[in-house]
Amino acid sequence: MSPYVLEFSRIDKSSLPHVGGKGANLGEMTLAGFPVPSGFCVTTDAYRDFLAQSEQMAGYFQQLDAIQADQLNEIAVLGRAIREHLEQVAIPEAIRAAIVAGWKQAGEQEAYAVRSSATAEDLPMASFAGQQDTYLNVRGEAQLLQAIRKCWASLFTDRAISYRAKNRFDHRAVLLSVVVQRMVFPEVSGILFTADPISGHRGTVSIDASFGLGEALVSGLVSADLYQVRSGAIFAKKIARKKIAIYSLSEGGTVTKELPEAEQERQALGDAQIVELAALGEKIKRHYGSEQDIEWCYAAGRFYIVQSRPITSLYPLAHVAVQPGESPHLLVSFGHQQMMTEAMKPMGLSLIRTMFPFGKASVRAESELTATAGGRVYIDITKLFALKPAREKFPLIMRNIDEMMASAVEQYVQQETFIRGIPPQPGLKKSIVGFIGPILLRAVRNILFAPIAEARPKVEAFVENSVRRGREGLSGISGAERIIRIQEQIGSFMRSAFANLLPYPLAGMLSSRLLRVLISKWLGEEASDLMAVLNRSLPGNVTSEMGLMIGDLADAARPYPQVVELIRSGDPQRFRERLRQVEGGEAFGAAWDRFMGLYGMRCPGEIDVTRPRWRDDPSTLLPSIDSHMRSQQPGEHRAKFAQGAAEAEAAIREVVARLRKQPFGSVKAKLLSRLMYAFRSLMGLREHPKYMMIQHFGMIREGLLDEGRSLVQKGVLQSADEVLFLSLDELLQLTQGQGPSELAKLLEQRKADLTRYRELSPPRLMTSEGEILNGRRKQQDAPEGALLGTPVSAGVIEGIARVVLRPEHANLNKGEIMIAPFTDPGWTPLFHSAIGLVMEVGGLMTHGAVVAREYGLPAVVGIDNATKLIRDGDRIRLDGTRGYVLVLEPSKKE
Template sequence: MKSHILFFEQVDRSSLRYVGGKGANLGELSKAGFPVPGGFCVTTYAYQDFIATSPEMDTLLNELNELDPNDLTQLRKLGERIRTHLQQLEIPARLRNEIIHAWETVGKEHAYAVRSSATAEDLPTASFAGQQDTYLNIRGQDELLRHIRKCWASLFTDRAISYRAKNGFDHRQVYLSVVVQRMVNPEISGILFTADPVNGNRQVVSIDASFGLGEAIVSGMVSADLYKVKAGKIIHKNISEKKIAIYSLPEGGTVKKDLPPDQQTKHALTDSQILRLAELGKRIEKHFGSPQDIEFCIENGKIFVVQSRPITSLYPLPDISQEPLRVMFSFGHVQMMTDAMKPLGLSVLRTIFPKTVFLEAGGRLFVDPTEVLRTKPGRKILPKAFHHLVDEAFSRAISEVIQRPEFLRVPPKPGFMKSARRFMAPIIKEVWKNLWKRDPKLAKSKVESYIQKKWTEVREDLQGVSGAERLEAVQRQLGHLGKDVLQNLFPYVICFPISFLLLKKTLIRWMGDDKELYQLNKSLPGNITSEMGLQIGDLADLVRELPEVEEYLKHAKDQTFHEGLLNVHGGERFQRAFDDFIAKYGHRCPGEIDLTRPRWREAPTQLVPAILGHMRSVKPKEHRQKFILGEQEALEAARRMMDHAGRSGLKSKWLQRLIEVYRHMGGIREHPKYLLTLILDECKKAIVAEAEELVKKGVLHQTEDVFFLTLDELIQLSKGEFQQNASSLVAERKEEYQWHQTLKPPRVMTSEGEIVTGSPRKDEFPEGALVGTPASAGVIEGKARIVLKPENAHLNEGEILIAPHTDPGWTPLFQSAKALVTEVGGLMTHGSVVAREYGIPAVVGVDDATKKIKDGQMIRVDGNQGFVEILRDKNE
């Protein structure tokens, strides 16, 4: 028989489907011996038997599943109909008797809390908590039965219906249990988080506490005291003015009371209680195996736990020890691609780069430079490098962590400095030669020669083999790639930012400012990504001559893109030009560091918005004319700089050398990523070919399933291992990936899980300004165009591009943009360099720019000082 009633001691986490998240957690706590007031669960079977007595419920649930979640009027009406219907429905006699018997067993003399417990709530990846109702201090059997029925009805509150609909939960598949728990009549109640809910630090226990029942805190009626504990010590106290409290009434129900003035600013908890609570919280966390959000109350000095659930808002941690303290930064922020990645994409990058340094968390990669930062040179150089080369916010955050005593007291690993010097010495020697000895004009041909050689080597190694042997060749080639690029290409490209910093200091010292430097950045010679943007402009100019092709492109589909072109006038001519473009750049795409992303060769329609947008916002041949003009402006800036320095002497030679290095090394700064994406695409072709064979054998359902396996797992699968479990593993990974996509990765975090933002910039800005990093000089006003994905872009003439981030896959849009604002980036990251090259103002690193700025608003972008002002709404 399916039980309608289960007492807490009969319940554990395996009972989730019968008693919901709240009930399962209370059962776990009770069984483990934690101080939980007694009670029982009215199971989901009881709920199902209850609604089965309704002849209307089936029809109502059908209507609910067909409802548009954005139609709030209909949602409210239907929700009210269902709630009213359920509250009028009689509880079957047998079920009613079982509830009364359980109530009498626990003690009918007690008051009870009656709480909803949905089967999908309090899960690690979704929180339904607070969406159904809770009723306190319920006395007597009639009131108990009435409030159980109200709990069942609360499964259909407006907020619960909306949440389920928007998050893809079937209304028929979410059932409700009701937790009936003996009420404690507390002097003090509160919420205990076993990790800091604000910054994510897993070592800090955070406690909110106030007088009376905890509902005053949960409902926001009162500002609770805040206490924080770390390593058994109280590290923070904030005593609030607690003007009111909620208490139980003897006859049932609750009452809100004003607290006397002398109690309002009194500590809710003693130091002893704070430490006892922190210790209790950590024991509960250890039992559940994850950070917990715990409701507690104190009655006559005794602590009771009335609820515990996972904290769902914390960003996941990499699989490393929390101690000693380490610091990590987001690789996605450096690469201008902060989206979650599938397992294959992650494992490929962790094959290219050292797994001990490149760590996985929340579907993203984080780089751990801790060992370098434990050295004095590392603490001096790395934050400055971040400030100038990556993202100013990185520098502030990392500088804050490395100054902490707990970080400084841990020495670097024995022998680390010696091995680092041995590895870096030949690279530094090459950098020095490129900066001061070798002809910068020859760098491009040398770099391109190496790229061609490496690309050929990889292609030849992957040809003529199949199955696990081919995949092992992929793994072998990727395993060498990171070191090869560092030794052969890094000594060239690093000269660009070094010469930038040297020129910046030189110009400020000699000329009083560095304005000429931004002119010098325009139209860098040989920049493969800028050349790609120019060729997009050429394609757009060609489409201007072919109106039928333009109309076709507006509706083209990836699957029939090339065949469809042959059916329109001029299509063959456009296809020849387009094929030439794809032959050189088809391995690229937005988010291209992720091997699993569709390349332009696979999804050519991704380029259509850039082509059509160019036609709308740039005049014919204007992109080429602008590039030539940029070259002239850069040469004129160089002449002015040389005139100021004089045409002879050491001063002149120093400046001339830096200008040449800056221009020519800047022109090849994108080449390493070009090589990386070439190799990734060759490897992807091999992996997809093997995946297709696994689909034919019935091991995988579809080719794309391979993206949810790691490279090691794929090799094992090709050898015939764990094939029967592949489908369930893929399904599990897909679900996890969906969750990862909802997370916002931090720029910098510690091994304790603390998200570190660093102190804000101290400059003076206009009120309400959105502050970032100045990346390309100039001040401009225009209409904001929010673009979350370049393939969905619709830029018009004179519009300002507002994007979460940009990488080379976004470059085609830069010709059309009047200015650039991004949420991620620094002075030397892709978007900043390209913006300077195109001569458009840019502000990068503006937190939540795509949310704070609305599509169509008039804004001012100040690329000199690094802020954005919203001037007026689009409707004003």
């Protein structure tokens, strides 16, 4: 047969370059014996030779190269021009003859479905489904050739051009085959997903079904029945009202008909047929080894498969060990707790899994209670819920981290089926009490008895000693010895930090709770108002002090125009070097060096050890200094901090004075005075454990990259930073002369995975079966149309929204409200420039919320997709008391 035409029986997965994703899948299923209607493919060779007939396509491709995905008007004009042009280009005679010969061999009297099949389509990591056109019930030579020509032209529809531009596919590299498949005239048709596409549950087969051809369902013209099958049995059905159906015409083409009233709510498939179809879907999934999106139809008593493609929208599974009979395990996102939800490189994931203190075979091992999915770390919290108190209390603790996460946990762990499937955990209660008990007792002692003035010096001394010991431990060693020492150092870090540092900020948190209760009881007023004042300008907060030093850097730069220009437009990589060449550079450089000595190991997303630190790349820091200069007056940041501290002290004096006038007033005043003093002195210490951790991360990062440079010299790696695409154990093996086989191929795959993972939105909570759990937000008092979130810092403010996706792209001006996906200490420099804060994730005690309260900024967190729903330049009202954001005036920007 001609290279322009291939029968399904001659096609398998290796044929993809010639027949595209759809064609390759149909050939693969035909060879595997699945019930696929017969047919043939017009190959990409035919498309390429057809395109070669045009002298204008080279110019059109140059125009396509310059198109951006959001330039919809330009795409529409260019796409129409290309399609109209291609419909005038002659089909070469050799191609035409091959198609006609293939058609005659398949059966001239048959009707055919003609579909496009792109070479970048229906791949495991990218689906072009629906980007090109389909023509049904095509009859005769003339109709067939016209349908094929239209399929070729459909590679340049608006949606196809935009999709390729968005996903960075080269327009020249995507070729088109055309599938010509014998039509089946079904009684019922639809789509089967071997995993629930909504929840992500991998054990659920989800079937949509309607009468007639499936085009009515795919195009959204009709609602379909929904059937769901688990373990071979139907567990959910939703029968839709199906008003219309699409049927074939004898002369070719299709017609849309209204169904009789009696038919509209009839179940499209019987129960036995549903189970049979689900079993067929499972067989196809097993054949491909991945979850599938399958188009099917039912005619003359049997099912036919007309297409199968990978489901590319599912979030990857977190692989954890689940024993037979156990409940699906519950996994919580570590990134949402740490306010950094972006994908990490493998070394960053490995370091966190090694650092997690529970579920470890040894101090150097990665925790078995952690797993990775989509470049993020998830923690398996299932065993905890074998204890009834944990099922009751854990969701309450989680509310401080993320309200939606807490709600989802609460709903899930109370299900009887989940509880029954958790195996007994002997010794778990004793282990938890043994770990938490001493910490809690020390926290209570800190609240009531311990000399509070000694707390900060003790914490700072512990941090300093820990960092010094860590640096000494990694000094003067290399190779396997250094990697082993890194594993030991980070593997023992959290237990030491918890035991020695947590009692101080925990005492502050407990004091806060007690204060809220006692203030409401004794003073009869809203405790949150007073707590908002007490939260301001907490002493000893190392992250707040870092933010103040950013302001000092801005003030140090202001007198020197050349320094300011360097900050705004200089080369970040050579910033320190170029300071020496400008007026004022020496004075500013001294302040810069002091800052880097204290905080150079920090950066946005700092829990990912693979990220460049400020001392490596100050590009994320310089825009913050610039924003500060534009939004603050000299010394304003220090004055505001002092004012906040003065207001807090005044509030304490007022509360004490009022209590002294009450019965037993001296006792009440003494107790609340102690609690307020404990709260303000100890709460600020909550950032020290993170600060200590990031100092360890900084020295570990230097050690890892040094090992990378050594491996480059030995010819093992191409560049030093390739070590960041390995785990600690893999790097250890490399330093011992072993390591993964086909290392270059492994690194290439992991780099590609990271690119894909960065496009994913990680769920807060999911099960080991892939089911994404979404909680419910409490009903709130908010205006119609408001975006609802969790209130974390009281106050109401109106201003211009400034969407900041990354700190290095920040452009905050005076009077603007920052809209961010999340914030961690590396974002703190921007807080002085904003008048309010909105985040997509977070809770009452997460970083952004704490700093916002300390700075007196109204803040709302937990608004999903806030950075998309609120546009840059919108005028908004932010209510940090009731927890909502309302767009008052949309941005006039295009």
